[in-house]
Amino acid sequence: MIPDLLAGQEIKTKTAFNEAAAKLAILKAGPEKVDVLVNLGTYYLNLPGEVKTDLNTALRYQAQGFALANQIRYSQGIAKALILQADITRESGDKPGSEKIYNQAIGYAGKHHLVNELARAYAAKGQLYGNEGIDLDQKIKYNKQALKLYRQAGNRLEEGNSLNNLGDYYNIKGQAAYAITLMDSSLLAYKAVDFKELQGVYNNLCIANNSLGNLAQALKYGLLAEKTAEQLGDTTLQRSSINNHLGLTYFYLRNDPKALEYWTEAEKIAEKYKDPNYILTIVANITTALVRMKRFEEGTSILIKTIKKFPPQDVQMKLRIPYILFNAYYDIRAYAKAEPYYQQLLKFHHDLPKDDPNQIYLYRSIIKKMVHEKQYSAVMVYLREHEKQSLEQKNILALSQLYRLWYHVDSAQNKPWEAIAHYKSFKRLSDSIANSEKTKQMAGLEIEYQTEKKNKDIALLSQKNQLQQVRIESDERTRSLFIGGLVVVMLFAGLIYNRYRLKKKSNLILEQKQKEINEQNELLRKILGEKEWLLREIHHRVKNNLQIVISLLNTQSAYLDNDDALIAIRNSQNRMHAMSLIHQKLYQSDNLAEIDMDWYIKELVDYMVECFSTDRKIQFELHTESIRLDVAQAVPLGLILNEAISNTIKYAFPDGMKGKVLISLLMKDENDCELRIADNGVGLPAGFDADSSDSLGMSLMTGLTLQLNGEIDMWNEDGLILNIRFKKHSELSPETVNQINN
Known part of the structure; x- marks a missing residue:
């Protein structure tokens, strides 16, 4: 019996796809058939990569669903099919075309008071925009409209998705504290509908807490994301993101071997899905760890090699690469090699808005160079701007590193009281990040997580041991059966050989008959060809004779x-x-x-x-x-x-x-x-x-x-x-x- 598919239920696995395809074959024309067609199209749209044949198949299902929805006047189906068409058009690279269809879907859903579909259209339209500057503001605007409508419709699941997405966008915008508030609300909405796939929101909470320097919370949510993904058998690209941010948490905790372990696994998953942006992000992280572990040549060489293969596309990565290489060369005092990367960072500093979250990295690099060149008066402006932005973002980790730099500037300028004040601030913040209570909490989290993993491993080993015992008993029975079977096989062998000889003789007779049939067929083909030629010739002669008669009549008419x-x-x-x-x-x-x-x-x-x-x-x-x-x-x-x-x-x-x-x-x-x-x-x-x-x-x-x-x-x-x-x-x-x- 084929299980029922709920309207709007997303198809994520090949098994679910096969079940939906089987159900489609027996469904009569109606709303449920439209929903299944749209779901099948969405499945092909969401397959890894941007394969043209997948998009064509998705469009074929969409067209069938749209046509049927129009035929039966199913307004929800029409809106869903329009949104899917816009999604496919966007994925194919036609942004103006997809925006036009999204607007059509928004107009249709609004006219027919389809609140859920209208919200879905706004959220999907937000995907047309990037994660930088004005584009990010537009993306946030459309997702806020979607959130409002989902709340109006009482759709708690999609409310949770919208809150999670908005949290992610605000974290990118540099407002990590507000992002955490949104993600906490997202968790409440998810739990209200008993939604289990929480690894995405846990991962986002890990990212936001890392941005604020709340490393204990970051580790807690990172491990929760990993645990949830394992329990649900998640093998998607999201696992790469979870491993990447867990690695980043361990890097901030100065546990470089553990960070490298997670990043290496994250890179394998990204390469499996052939995602260049993820690969470049993770390799950049690996480079920072290798440089800090004094494996400078190894780190910079893999980064430069990866850049050549996958050139950075977004502003953040275009900025981050020179930032890593500048700091790497500066740390080993290769100032001449660091200079070109510094100039790139300086250009970004002038081009980006002052409130751009990436300015923190730029301030840090500029301050580092100015301190080295003893430009103490000029560096004060950048120290204050760095402090202002770090406080606005509530980024404790960035503030801690800033006050340490400021302490060195004060000391070099012979300002003992200011130096002491900034050193105290540095110690207070660094102790806050790594105080004993948090250290115990993080250790407890790791022990709990590792213990759970070991218990699973023990249970798995016990299961394997039982299977091995069953296999041994099965092998013994098989051996006894094999000896008895061998005797039976030998008896049958003689019978089979005899049957083989009879069959061979029959085959020879059949081959002879087939040869005769083929000869008859060839003769019939020749006869048929001759008859066709003869018939064609008759028509030709009749036509010519009629033309002759016409000509004779024409001649006769002259007299x-x-x-x-x-x-x-x-x-x-x-x-x-x-x-x-x-x-x-x-x-x-x-x-x-x-x-x-x-x-x-x-x-x-x-x-x-x-x-x-x-x-x-x-x-x-x-x-x-x-x-x-x-x-x-x-x-x-x-x-x-x-x-x-x-x-x-x-x-x-x-x-x-x-x-x-x-x-x-x-x-x-x-x-x-x-x-x-x-x-x-x-x-x-x-x-x-x-x-x-x-x-x-x-x-x-x-x-x-x-x-x-x-x-x-x-x-x-x-x-x-x-x-x-x-x-x-x-x-x-x-x-x-x-x-x-x-």
Whole structure:
């Protein structure tokens, strides 16, 4: 039995995808089918990488869902499909196109009061913007709108997602304390709906607490993120982020080996998912640890090698690379090599806004260089700006490092009291970061986490031991069964060999018969080819003979003075040309049995217009479908068309009158064809009776209609309308064959 899929439920695994695809095959047209189609499209959109075929498949599911939602007037489905289309367009790199579709989705959801879909559209539109400057402000703005709407709808799960995202964005903006407040609210919303996948919000809390220097809290949430991810079997790129920030926490705690351990694992995951930004971020972190461990050459070489392979794309990474290399070269007193990187940092300092969170790194580098060059007066401005920004961000770690630098500046300027004050501030903050209570708390966290891991390992080993014992017992039973089975196999071997000989003999007989069949088939193919050639040649000869007769009649007309005889010859020529066209098309076509009447009518009309020179006087309008008729029906229909068009040209528009003729040949039902020739001419004379008419053309059309087993009607309506209905031959019936032969 296939499990039910909740509307809007995200498909994250291949198993869930297979279940959804199986359910799709049995679902009837309705809202649930639309939701499943949208979910399948979202699955392909979220697959790792930006593979074009995945995006095309996602778009195919989206189009099916959108079409069905429109068909059944399912407004929520229409909004969901529009948002998915915008997401796919954004992923393909078309930002203007995706923004247009997001606005369409926002307008539609707002008009139909779809609060959840409107919130989803705002949040998704925020993804169009980056994580820097004005872009980040726009992203925050749209996510705030989404949060407000999710709260209005009472959607606690999406409220938790929005709060978590906003926390992440405010942390990037440099407001880590506010970010933590948002993430705490996010946890409350998640727990209210018993949401288990909390590793993302724990990871964000680890990042924010690291920014503030709350290393005990950072370690707590980092370990919680790792533990939750392991329990849920999370193998996504998020594991790389968790390991990366746990490594950063251990780096701040000056436990470089532990930091390297986590970063190495984070790099493996990032390489598996081929994410260049993550790879570059983690390698930059590894470099800082290696440089601090005095493995300078190793650290700088892997960073420079990675930069060449994955050039930095965002401002933060473009700034961070020269920051790491400048400080690395300065630490080993290679000042000349450090200078180009310092100039890059100085340019960033002038280009970035004063309140940009990245200015802290720039201030630190500028202060370091100025202190080395003894520019004590000039450095005071940067010390104060660094202090101001660190206090605004409540970044204890940055403040601690700043006051240590300030202490050295005061000491160099012979300001003992200021030096003591700044040293006290440095000690107070550094002790706050690494006080004994926090150290115990962190040690306890690590012990608790490691103990839990060891207990799991012990349970796993016990399970493996039991499995090993079962395997040994199974091997013994297998050995006994094998000996008994060997005897049985030997008995069967003789029987199988005997069967093999019989089968081989049968195969030889079958091969001989197959050879005979192949020879017969080849002979039949040759006969068929010859018959097709002969039939094509017959059509060619018939066409040529008709053309010869037309030419003979044309020659004969040169010796006649009687107008009635000339008209009769001209009419006969037109009728023969109508039949000639059919045979010409048949011998030129691959299909020797049927003719395309759409092509035929166009060719016949062009010929008649040319013959009567009516191209300026009478306009012909054709509405014909590509209907294929066999010769038995094509010939009489062609002659009917010839007679009807001739009569229209001759009699419908007297005295140079201009007019219009509409010719249509359409399928009305499965096999019902309707030929209609309508003009806006003078129409039939009053009292005209088709049945008692002695007109040859009218008699021909009536007789040919009977040959088609059809019905003919004509009436005046703003001119004359001639209507013929008949059934198309679905196959060559015996009657049809007789008609062709005759």
